Amino acid sequence: MINKSLTHHLYQNHRTWTFRFRWPEDVRNDVEEQHELHKSLKTIHLHEAMNKRDALLAFCKKLVRTIRTGDRQEFENLRERLRSQELFSKDDILITPDKNQEYFDDTKLDNFKVFQRLIDESWADIFKNAEDQFKPKEKVGHLKALKQLEVLTKNALVYGNTAPFDIHLQEWLVIRRDQVTPKTLEDGRLSVAKFKEYFPTLETVKRRHVREWFDNQVSVYSPDRLKKFKQHLQSYWTFLKEGMDHMLVDEDAEPFKGIHIKENYNTEKQLNGWLPFPNLGEDIVRLLKGASTRGDQQLVNLIILDMYTGMRIEEACSLSIEHIDPDYIYVPKSKTTPEMRKIPIHSMLTEPLLLMVKESTDGYIISGLVSNNKYGIRSDPIGKRFGRLKSNLGFGPRYVFHSIKKTVTTIMEKADVRADVILDIVGHKNTTVTHVGSSMQNQKKAIEKLVYPLEYL
Numbered sequence: 001m002i003n004k005s006l007t008h009h010l011y012q013n014h015r016t017w018t019f020r021f022r023w024p025e026d027v028r029n030d031v032e033e034q035h036e037l038h039k040s041l042k043t044i045h046l047h048e049a050m051n052k053r054d055a056l057l058a059f060c061k062k063l064v065r066t067i068r069t070g071d072r073q074e075f076e077n078l079r080e081r082l083r084s085q086e087l088f089s090k091d092d093i094l095i096t097p098d099k100n101q102e103y104f105d106d107t108k109l110d111n112f113k114v115f116q117r118l119i120d121e122s123w124a125d126i127f128k129n130a131e132d133q134f135k136p137k138e139k140v141g142h143l144k145a146l147k148q149l150e151v152l153t154k155n156a157l158v159y160g161n162t163a164p165f166d167i168h169l170q171e172w173l174v175i176r177r178d179q180v181t182p183k184t185l186e187d188g189r190l191s192v193a194k195f196k197e198y199f200p201t202l203e204t205v206k207r208r209h210v211r212e213w214f215d216n217q218v219s220v221y222s223p224d225r226l227k228k229f230k231q232h233l234q235s236y237w238t239f240l241k242e243g244m245d246h247m248l249v250d251e252d253a254e255p256f257k258g259i260h261i262k263e264n265y266n267t268e269k270q271l272n273g274w275l276p277f278p279n280l281g282e283d284i285v286r287l288l289k290g291a292s293t294r295g296d297q298q299l300v301n302l303i304i305l306d307m308y309t310g311m312r313i314e315e316a317c318s319l320s321i322e323h324i325d326p327d328y329i330y331v332p333k334s335k336t337t338p339e340m341r342k343i344p345i346h347s348m349l350t351e352p353l354l355l356m357v358k359e360s361t362d363g364y365i366i367s368g369l370v371s372n373n374k375y376g377i378r379s380d381p382i383g384k385r386f387g388r389l390k391s392n393l394g395f396g397p398r399y400v401f402h403s404i405k406k407t408v409t410t411i412m413e414k415a416d417v418r419a420d421v422i423l424d425i426v427g428h429k430n431t432t433v434t435h436v437g438s439s440m441q442n443q444k445k446a447i448e449k450l451v452y453p454l455e456y457l
Contacts, residue, residue, distance in 0.1 A: 017044065
């Protein structure tokens with residue numbers, strides 16, 4: 001998330017940055033009784049907005065000081081600028097306007113020819129001294145390396161391509177803030193930060209090296225994680241090319257396109273994936289009994305809800321009483337189901353579900369969950385409690401809460417329920433099934449195939 005200290009005196013209006021300054025009470029009469037000054041900075045880019053903000057802040061504070069010191073002539077000049085909205089002036093641009101610093105002449109700092117001459121003279125001296133520093137056998141190699149460094153330095157002056165890779169990270173995050181979830185936003189920030197460890201500047205980002213980096217990361221991260229890395233990095237690179245007023249990277253440069261994540265992990269993934277519980281319904285009942293013995297009614301409710309629906313844990317924990325119909329449960333869209341789906345209510349779930357609705361104190365079916373997760377994920381604490389429960393019952397690391405969903409799917413498969421019907425009930429991706437949608441009648445029949453040995457409770 002963007003650091004709030006960076007955006008003081010700034011806010012966004014339809015993505016455009018706007019400056020805001022609250023006038024002190026003792027000067028409001030002199031500024032035509034305005035309480036605040038608001039001025040559009042006419043840019044969506046945070047870095048540019050911060051520069052304009054600093055100039056406006058310097059102007060406002062200068063006006064306040066002028067009013068308080070009683071300099072009427074200077075005050076009239078500044079007030080006229082305020083009325084005409086001509087607030088930007090080179091003389092007002094200070095790095096820290098509250099300090100007594102010299103004014104800077106930007107033209108001197110940005111004088112291209114001066115920098116070019118200084119660099120040319122410096123490199124001439126370097127090569128002259130290098131002739132005497134290296135041994136004859138080493139001289140050719142060292143001089144070649146210096147020549148490459150000279151070219152890189154001069155290119156940096158012309159193209160600015162030695163800028164840090166994350167130079168506009170904050171602006172990118174600001175733009176994405178209204179487009180993605182907080183978790184995805186943070187994931188993008190971490191992806192750019194991780195990539196910068198190996199590619200510190202924009203100049204170093206070349207497709208061949210990027211491809212090598214992704215190939216080397218297969219042993220560190222899962223392919224799914226690397227695909228997310230690639231998506232975030234491609235988005236950031238596109239922003240650098242299209243979202244900035246000034247071009248920092250070559251518009252034809254596409255270092256992240258054509259990068260294929262190695263797929264030689266599939267066998268290992270299949271061997272190490274989550275499993276349905278080995279004894280299917282009997283194990284579900286064991287888990288239910290274990291939660292009941294612990295007196296964990298929230299976990300009892302969650303297991304009951306999931307064993308008759310096959311929902312994901314976050315789907316179940318996010319379910320509100322408004323999602324419950326006399327005959328159906330309406331499950332909001334999730335990462336694998338782009339639209340809301342409805343699940344017929346199992347005959348054995350009807351009474352427990354009505355009790356959950358009746359006893360809810362916060363509008364959720366699984367009531368009373370409190371999460372300290374920074375993304376507000378309600379399933380986080382109860383998921384950890386389930387993990388401790390299943391471990392105490394002897395289930396290994398390949399058995400998790402998602403194993404209940406897999407168990408539900410397996411029970412229906414063994415009962416000869418069609419794959420497309422199962423797909424609609426559990427909302428699970430299945431690229432091998434030609435999916436045209438199943439009827440509620442068929443889904444209801446399939447749900448009733450979920451039978452558990454409750455006599456063992």
